[in-house]
Amino acid sequence: MDYFSIAVGFLVGTATGAAGTYFGNKYTDERKAKEHERDLKVFYKTLWLNxxxxxxxxxxxxxxxxxxxxxxxxxxxxxxxxxxxxxxxxxxxxxxxxxxxxxxxxxxxxxxxxxxxxxxxxxxxxxxxxxxxxxxxx
Structure with a gap:
């Protein structure tokens, strides 16, 4: 195996890992923000009822x-x-x-x-x- 193939494989693997981490964090943050917003709505609705x-x-x-x-x-x-x-x-x-x-x-x-x-x-x-x-x- 030549060094060029190893370097390309390493770079593609690193880029794939970084992209996966980025998108995983991005969509997790969006989900958590939606959950937090929903929880706040429920909290304030309950507060108003009481x-x-x-x-x-x-x-x-x-x-x-x-x-x-x-x-x-x-x-x-x-x-x-x-x-x-x-x-x-x-x-x-x-x-x-x-x-x-x-x-x-x-x-x-x-x-x-x-x-x-x-x-x-x-x-x-x-x-x-x-x-x-x-x-x-x-």
Whole structure:
């Protein structure tokens, strides 16, 4: 066997292996992206089914031009007194079933963050951009 045939065989084998790896990775990545997109749709659909009233109110607040860039909100009781300078978003315990538990679920999914200040009696949270994007797209 001559060296030319060996070199050609080696190069063809290497090119075939590289192409196989490239296309295998490409189509695996596309499949995983589709699966991830499908999983996200199922996740958000389930989330809407379980928390429709709260998420609808949050969506309406974010669609309001006055609160377009607001990301912080408070959990309040209508019976209490709250003093805050400026406009703010608030969700009231009396208006939502198990509001604090619903908020904890959203926190556990990483959709909102607890940013309450130490020593304050009022719970303060912040929307993540993921939930804002979803609410505004829904």
């Amino acid at each position: 928390h429709e009233l709260l998420l609808s109110e949050m969506k309406q607040d974010l669609l309001n031009p006055e609160f377009k860039y607001h990301r912080d909100f408070f959990i309040l009781s209508r019976a209490g007194y709250f003093n805050y300078r400026g406009k703010f978003l608030a969700y009231y315990i009396e208006e939502h079933d198990e509001l604090e538990q619903q908020i904890k679920i959203l926190v556990s999914h990483g959709l909102i963050t607890d940013v309450s200040e130490f020593g304050k009696n009022v719970k303060k949270y912040q929307f993540t951009e993921d939930i804002v994007d979803h609410l505004l797209a829904e």
